Amino acid sequence: MPKDRRRRRRGNPGTETETKARRKKKKKIKRSLAVMFAAFESEKAQPQPKLDRAYDDDVVESSAEESSYPPSPLLHKPYIPDELAHRPDIRAAYKHAEAEYRADKSCRFVFTSDRYSPRSCLSNDRSLLHIREPAKDAVLFAANSVVALESRLDDEPLNRCSGLWIQWDDKKNTAVVLTSAHLIRAKEYDEWKNEWTDEYHREAEVIVRLLDDTTAEASLLYLQEHYEFALYEVVVDKPVQLSTFNDNVNSGQDGFRLGRDENLDLRITHGRVEYRIPIRHERCHYMYFSNDEHRFRDDGGPIIDLEGKVVGIVNNQINETFLPSSILHKCLNSWRKLKCVPRAHLGMTFTSIKLLDPICIERIRRKHNISSGIIVEQVSKESNAEKLGIRKGDIIERFNGEYISSTTELEKMLLDIGGDQFDQAKVLNAEIGVQIQIFRATKLCRRVRNLTVIVSDCGENIIEGTYPITDGLWK
Structure with a gap:
């Protein structure tokens, strides 16, 4: 009998083998989820990291604290009654009250006071009225993964570019940002080629400007000169929103080029994707983003479709060229597997x-x-x-x-x-x-x-x- 009991405690050998296999599988899944990559449309999308939503907690706290704080004073505009308009002391008091009113108003509307500043094409271009609503949703969806980068060489500014998150490592708290090689390209401009020189400063200091107005130093992981993109690793203290890519892009389709200015505000440019015969010094795998706005430098920024998916990254905004996602997809797969792009x-x-x-x-x-x-x-x-x-x-x-x-x-x-x-x-x-x-x-x-x-x-x-x-x- 004791032997029988010992055998029952050991359990069925076949069941134990299955249990160990399930445990190994769970560990493997956990390890695979520790590093997440940007999703391409032809692949099964990976679960995105849950981003911090600080305002959810703030709402709960504010509702609990509201009873202990009086409401804000009413904001009413002062005026002078007609029967008192002739009195100098009333006019002086009015000027003082008007100044206080304007100061109070500017404080209260700090988040929306810039609504009168220059607007994007999605507000002032009536020709986009038929796609305005889906385009706004697409832009706001993609904007979560777009950051700004700055490079310096010998304490002197070198270049500015945009970039997008493509990888997040949960264990190391690091993320990888994809940007244009122009970020560390030498500043000399070749007027004959209508392009920048092929010299790169790999040792340049690179700073990533995060969306919470903080900055982080970035280290160069990989520079691909033929396809003109660079990968940088950044230490971040919370998850980042990874981009979603679309390998399928058709000539003539609507798209939007995104970038960030010196204030981290979003730059939005509407255009159409097209194939062209390349000029002499352009790579023959380029695609082109035709548009009427050439004042912004959005190298490294994404070209997105009306679903907010990235169809390419800008490598030369002056010539309107970009690297299509179908080629970028193969490049990133090679880099992850081989650490190079042969x-x-x-x-x-x-x-x-x-x-x-x-x-x-x-x-x-x-x-x-x-x-x-x-x-x-x-x-x-x-x-x-x-x-x-x-x-x-x-x-x-x-x-x-x-x-x-x-x-x-x-x-x-x-x-x-x-x-x-x-x-x-x-x-x-x-x-x-x-x-x-x-x-x-x-x-x-x-x-x-x-x-x-x-x-x-x-x-x-x-x-x-x-x-x-x-x-x-x-x-």
Whole structure:
């Protein structure tokens, strides 16, 4: 009998195994919830941290204290009765009472007195009347995750940008903010390229201005020069609101660019998302935010849709360019997994056929039976692509056996190739081969070629092919 009782106390071995498995699963869930990431629309949204709502407690306390405090004095505007208007002492008393009235009024309406200050497009642009209400809700929803950042170099101001929260670590009380690389870019401006220099000050001091009017020092976690974004870690004493992203963005859709000014007030700019043929010194994966307001610098701020979801971050407000969330999604996944963003460098830039005028598209289809693909715009001097015979004007129809119709599709493929290669080899600057199907513009023929590309975490620079003129026409 004692043995039987001991066996019953031990319990069923199978049940104990299941219990241990459940405990391990709970611990795993707790560990996974300790670090929360921004949600993308294609992923299952993670539970957001509960933000402090101090005013809820204040309401309870104020209701309990209200009985012990008399109500505030009435705020009535003074005036002079007509029958006393001739008396100088009454007029003097009126001036004194009027001054007190204005002072009391300014104190009482401190939270709403700025309603007469310059307003955003959502108040003064009547063309937005049909989307005003959902747009306001979207802006206020997204604003919770938008902060301001400032950089300094040798105690001198360097740049100001906006940013958004993308990660929260509950155990370490740290958060990660995503912003534009312009925050630590050298100030020299290249007038020929119409852009800032590619030199970055990684050692620059960066301060994040939090929404409660406090500041926190930020440390650089990662700088991605090709996609022009930076990640900073900040120690915070309470949870932050993480951004929600939308990978799906269509040309022509309404959007709003958000940023914060020197007073932390929200800046709101309405525009439309569009694809364009990039100019020479622009990355071919850019999208564009067309708008009529160019006085604000909102680099690093989000472009949001009418649901408040981020469809991209601004990397150059002057040129109206932004990095779409579909590419940013892959970049952040690589960084979380590999702590870098490996990408296959082709040594070329491209334009999508579908961005051309319909007359040109129809002509290419009619004469060469090509309905989609990407056109080679530049080939880097002495690159593998140049050595292989690829020239400006050639059309890439397939990449690794897959038809390709846009530069965004190509960019995702390059990130996948780079990520897979680095995940296996654990080294950067490695050479691998890719297969491309080319339509040669000069010979009007198709060829399949194997191109050697380099997997790198750096920005890809395209070197223009030039040659010197040393002999004159007349001697």
